[in-house]
Amino acid sequence: MSSPSAAESFPAHTSAGSQIFTTVLSQGPLTRSEVARRAGLSAAAVTKAVRPLIEAGYLVEDVDEDARPALGRPANLVRVDGGRALFIGVKVTGDKIIGVLTDLCCRILVARYVPLAARDPKAVLGSAAELVRELLIEADGLGVRVAGLGMAVSGDVDRAEGVVRYSPFLEWRDVPLAELAAMTTGLPVTVDNDVRALTVAEQWFGAGVGLSGFALVTVGAGIGCGLVVHGKVVAGAHGVAGEIGHVAVDPAGPRCHCGNRGCVEAIASDDAIVRQVRAATGVQVADAVETAGLAHDGVAGAREVYARAGDAIGRGIATVANLLGPERVIISGEGLAAYDLFADHIRDAFATAAFGSAARCDVQTRPLPFDEWARGAAATAIQSFIRSDANQHLRGAAMTQPA
Amino acid sequence: MSSPSAAESFPAHTSAGSQIFTTVLSQGPLTRSEVARRAGLSAAAVTKAVRPLIEAGYLVEDVDEDARPALGRPANLVRVDGGRALFIGVKVTGDKIIGVLTDLCCRILVARYVPLAARDPKAVLGSAAELVRELLIEADGLGVRVAGLGMAVSGDVDRAEGVVRYSPFLEWRDVPLAELAAMTTGLPVTVDNDVRALTVAEQWFGAGVGLSGFALVTVGAGIGCGLVVHGKVVAGAHGVAGEIGHVAVDPAGPRCHCGNRGCVEAIASDDAIVRQVRAATGVQVADAVETAGLAHDGVAGAREVYARAGDAIGRGIATVANLLGPERVIISGEGLAAYDLFADHIRDAFATAAFGSAARCDVQTRPLPFDEWARGAAATAIQSFIRSDANQHLRGAAMTQPA
DNA sequence: GCCCCTTATTTTCCGCTGTCAATGAAAGAA
DNA sequence: TTCTTTCATTGACAGCGGAAAATAAGGGGC
Missing domain, CATH: 3.30.420.40 (ATPase, nucleotide binding domain)
Structure with missing residues (x-):
């Protein structure tokens, strides 16, 4: 992810913290004890990780009327406040660019399309920037900041570096798309292969x-x-x-x-x-x-x-x-x-x-409206956002020892 | 792994500890600083993890004459003392059982075969026990204790539970092989699918x-x-x-x-x-x-x-x-x-x-003498031994959150 | 209404880990 | 001899996550 501005960081610096947030994000509203169970952590750890997330507004507490235990103290549900942050996902196809504005729960709020005249990086970037600008205006209307931009491109994409190594379809080679888009839009940018992006969306928010x-x-x-x-x-x-x-x-x-x-x-x-x-x-x-x-x-x-x-x-x-x-x-x-x-x-x-x-x-x-491809891109942006500071060191580390 | 006796435990209780040991085990003699680099840890962590392993005799220090840096203090190599512990690997085929005695570096010291008359669990277990007994005598001759037994069987094997779910070849269903073999031999037993076992050997000690x-x-x-x-x-x-x-x-x-x-x-x-x-x-x-x-x-x-x-x-x-x-x-x-x-x-x-x-x-x-199948079984035993206490809790934990 | 039982959540320690920064070691170079 | 460089160690330390105990919040029996 290429990040131009030192944006306010996500308050889950510990590995357990982001794991807990991810669990709540993808497994819907959960009680703290259920989160502990699913994440394989102690209840105490959940309490401690959840507090700053609630204070920062990323999680909210719900009263549960339905799923209270038959016996004992009723549990409180914790869920992600989707409206706390917005994300933009962009998918580049051969003839158009699709863009979506999503909330933190990766629900599509707005979808837009821009036709594509040429396929060279400059033209694509220009059209994408236009699309992003429109979506930023929509976000402004909602009064919520856009915390990240995800871009999905077919071909060999190096997500860690934000570089499109080779896209036969677009005829691109080694285009540092994340960097370029970050400079143009001022947003933190994540770039990934389109199918992988869709897979991330499915893993976090879908049937996976x-x-x-x-x-x-x-x-x-x-x-x-x-x-x-x-x-x-x-x-x-x-x-x-x-x-x-x-x-x-x-x-x-x-x-x-x-x-x-x-x-x-x-x-x-x-x-x-x-x-x-x-x-x-x-x-x-x-x-x-x-x-x-x-x-x-x-x-x-x-x-x-x-x-x-x-x-x-x-x-x-x-x-x-x-x-x-x-x-x-x-x-x-x-x-x-x-x-x-x-x-x-x-x-x-x-x-x-x-x-x-x-x-x-x-x-x-599973039906897949075409917007979903752009939603996948947004999912990668959400993923990067959650891991913004935490785990950064893990990604760089040598991870080649057998496990 | 099914462990009958509370054997002396491996002194690498921390995740970093077993990671460091594994790095040295599979990547040959290394300097501490090189270990730190490959494992993605600080030099201090390596020093601290290595000391108890040396004290317990699992690692030894070597002077390095060859690969010293051009400049600066010469480095000391750390390597695994293969002779510190022995392992037995057993592979069951249709007509015979192959057994090997290996050292901690998974080098084959002795290989033995026993023909197999019948394929029912009892007969196989009897023959395997005989084979293990012979190999234990060999180990006694070396004066080193055998720290684990690995068994490799084709088919659907649940390694965590030590159960052969279904082996079409042997016509076994839900045979708790690890438990049975542990009772018979008195050794900690690991059971795994044969190809996976071979893959472990390759991952830790071979071309992987x-x-x-x-x-x-x-x-x-x-x-x-x-x-x-x-x-x-x-x-x-x-x-x-x-x-x-x-x-x-x-x-x-x-x-x-x-x-x-x-x-x-x-x-x-x-x-x-x-x-x-x-x-x-x-x-x-x-x-x-x-x-x-x-x-x-x-x-x-x-x-x-x-x-x-x-x-x-x-x-x-x-x-x-x-x-x-x-x-x-x-x-x-x-x-x-x-x-x-x-x-x-x-x-x-x-x-x-x-x-x-x-x-x-x-x-x-890569040529594969038939003994290698049994060596793969030994490799799983070594793997279990190294992780004996550490990470035990990780294996049971819910590991289903996306990553 | 009061007490007991159960489950959820929080609080309070507490041990442990791995990092940091400083220090000591052991060459070769100047 | 002194400096430079790299390896290794040490000790202080911050933080994480667990265990246990405390607290919270019902329901049920009396």
Whole structure:
């Protein structure tokens, strides 16, 4: 995270402190004793960590009418005051920039879009700055300060340094985006890969809450996958991880743009589906909406394409399950709009290809409005904000001893 | 780990203490300042942690003639005294039990085998106890106490509880092996899955030292894979992880015993190779040694089988690399004896199927004598021994908050 | 209404850890 | 000999988180 101004810091300097805050943030209102239990700490530690957070206004106390114990003193709920701080999340796509203003609980308050004329860093940064400016005005209207900006970009992104190493899509190489955006906007900036950002959002605020291992599979223009293992998002040694889209499920399959054959993405991405439906039906469909229309109309060729796509996705998911044993797989993305067309095939392929107990993995779907991508970016900003001072030293330390 | 006697405990009760010891153990003799650097701690902390370890005899100081700094006070090396404690590792296979006696540095001192008549827990335990008894006598001869017993079994093993949940190979279900073996032998016992045990050995004492993410792929009777992500061995939610053998690389491939088609194991395991060579050449080869012989003799059908096997393994490895971005992949196992027959194919398939920077992953081979499986078991015992008291509370704690 | 039981939360120590800054050691260099 | 440099140790210290005891806040029985 690149921080231009010495903003007021978050009052959870201890590791237990940020752990406790994170627990409350993601696991909803909780009693102190429940927090202690879930965080594996003593009740005393929770009391001590919670007080400054309440004083600073990040946590508030609620009376609980519902969930009081059958016996004994009633518990007080503690929850995050979402309105205490705002965040901006920005997602850069090929043709537009999406920006959202969220509260501390990562609820989207405002969403805005800006079309993108050019893809060079300068143009993108200019448009993003414009978008941020608009959202800052909205925030001003709410009278709450914006505590951070998160930016999500596809490709190889070095979050720690805030640098986009290589984004094939934008044709960027080694762009110090966090630094540039921090200078332009005056906000602390976090930059991360788009799928990883979405995974963070899911881990803290979505279907991944409380899980130490899960996979988020996004289906749409591309097929992506964010992985959480041992409670942390997997980043990969060379910025590559979660490339489920390029898991080859069929050596006889269609050629993929990556050069290989039979990648999941070459079979199940929007583009691939359009291409295959054209070939199978002869109809010159324009996009995924039309292909889905054909399939819904019962055109056999189109339905078969979706069947194959679902099969490929199911195999890809099974591969992840076989290798990592996640507790859950969350399927999401724009492609979900046509989910009914491949749901059964995904399920069947998964059931067939999952080995042994891996089949017990909970596979669920989750609608993903496009704004969610920007929300993911905001989630990374929230994450950085919470850890602003605390753990800073941990991040730099040599963490290569076995555990 | 199931511990029957309150054995003298390891003097590294603090997390930093065991971290420092582990660093010295796996990264060889180091100066104190170098330890501090690698462990991300202050020099003072190292001094304080090292002293009791030296007093207890687990660490010893060496004078360094070679690697002294160009300037300034010469440094003293600290290293683990392997002879301070001994460990026994036991690996159970279908027809025999392999046992090794190792020192604290996991160097094999003695290796023994016992044939196995029956596979029921009682018979296995009896044979294992016999083996352990022999090794204890050897240890007595050395005058050093055996500080722990590690047992490695294939299948779903719950290490924390010391229970074999389900081993298809042995046909065991919920066998509390650690408890049983502890009662029989009087030693503290650690039980783990065999591939994970081997991965621990590799992480602490092999080609995985210092890496926060790597994969160990074993080729032989089965195709296995141990994964280390974020510095920890991946165990999987339902005891399943690293099942690279059941990653399906070809939907048109041969039927696998798991019910699916085209699994790596159905193409590249010893059995699969024998079966395919028989089909291709008509020669009734008996085992993998003979098939390798045929291939080495230039029999085209046999060579093709190995080519396909190498291709499948390479694709499987690429899948792991695409999903996890490990820093290194270590290929090992008995199948390596015929490595020259598929090396090129593995390499080619990996290069083709690895996506983008994933191809930069370091793929290396490492001979694996069969004793190594038992050494892996010993490594888990060493790991448990070092953590005996320290961190005990960490293991039980709720570790589900996002990080 | 009073006392007892139970659970939640807070308070008060208290030990322990790891850092900091200062100091001592052990070369080689000037 | 004295300075410089790096390694190692020491002692003071701040802070964290735990244990235990105290306090809070009901419900129920009498």
